[in-house]
Amino acid sequence: MTTARLPSRIVCLTTETVEVLYALGEQARVAGISGYTVIPPRARREKPKVFAFSSGDLEKILAVEPDLVLGFSDMQADVARDLIKAGVAVHVFNQRSVEGILAMIETVGRLVGAVDRSLALVAELEATMAAVRAQAAALPRRPRVYFEEWDEPPISGVGWVSELIAIAGGEDVFAERARHPGAAQRILADPLEAARQAPDIIIGSWCGKRFRPERVAAREGWHSVPAVRDGELHEVKSALILSPGPVAIREGLPALAGIIARWAARQPAS
Incomplete structure (x- = not known):
């Protein structure tokens, strides 16, 4: 070239x-x-x-x-x-999926004549995902996870986030919605819609502002949600997870996996 x-x-x-x-x-x-x-x-x-x-x-x-x-x-x-x-x-x-992120990296590499380095970066990210999948396979149960990327109005997680939750060992309660690329299709019109999904874990990543778990816990009708009852409300910084680039896999995925692993460790033995 x-x-x-x-x-x-x-x-x-x-x-x-x-x-x-x-x-x-x-x-x-x-x-x-x-x-x-x-x-x-x-x-x-x-x-x-x-x-x-x-x-x-x-x-x-x-x-x-x-x-x-x-x-x-x-x-x-x-x-x-x-x-x-x-x-x-x-x-x-x-790019709106994990595979799309990897494809974007390879394409950027081709555009600037750094094909081998881009493939090495993709291989590194794939190895990270494989390691997290192996860890998740040992979980006794997959927790139900509600990921909220905005609070007013509530917006559920985008596609690559939903995929990363699954890789980390969780079940995105709005996995079907995550297939919609635009935020408008992921708005929860009913404030209790997420509460009715009975998530075990709530993860907030409010784009551009700090997640406030006490506000979520205080929502009317949310007191009996397992995540609220058990204090399983966590933040993953939006910069680490809501950008569809390497950081979502390098840092966002391990953050999700850590939250889920700690939840699993607190579950009573069956």
């Missing part, structure tokens, strides 16, 4: 492609990032913030003279369209 033909000034409009490029040792190619980038933390110090997530000044992106812009989903369709009209090459990812 001719390196001169590879993109050398890449703008990443979401955090996960920044994470991948840094993990591949290709951070020198990153010319601009989203203001919501959190991983790796050094990227926020090193790279200019040229866009938010779904809004921002197109001229800020163009000012860093990108030869490739990496976006995510239909939520960035408008800026993708405007960049294309301005003559910029754009690749928009739409």
Whole structure:
């Protein structure tokens, strides 16, 4: 592959492609990032913030003279369209599953000529999942898990989160809803809908703000929910689980597995 033909000034409009490029040792190619980038933390110090997530000044992106812009989903369709009209090459990812995350990593590797390193990163993540699956196989029972990614209104977990819960040994009580890519389809219109699922564990990951378990426990009609009764309300930071990139597997999955393993250790012997 001719390196001169590879993109050398890449703008990443979401955090996960920044994470991948840094993990591949290709951070020198990153010319601009989203203001919501959190991983790796050094990227926020090193790279200019040229866009938010779904809004921002197109001229800020163009000012860093990108030869490739990496976006995510239909939520960035408008800026993708405007960049294309301005003559910029754009690749928009739409990963919503664990397999999609791994495919995204491989594609980014191909785009920057780091195929072997991207495959090595994927192999590392697959090994992490295999180790967690082996641990989960020894659980005496799989707990029912309610994952809440927002509280007002309550929104259940997205696809890759539901899959990671299953890998960690839990049963997502809203696994069917998780198949919907958009948050609108995962809104719980009835505040008691999650309570009726009788989850053993509640995990909160309120995007952009701290999870408040006492607020969940105080919801009307929730006092008899097993997770509330037993004090099994936990937080996994949104930066570790709600970004469909390597961090969700590297850090989010072990966090889920730890919560479930500790729950299992507290169960009475059968």
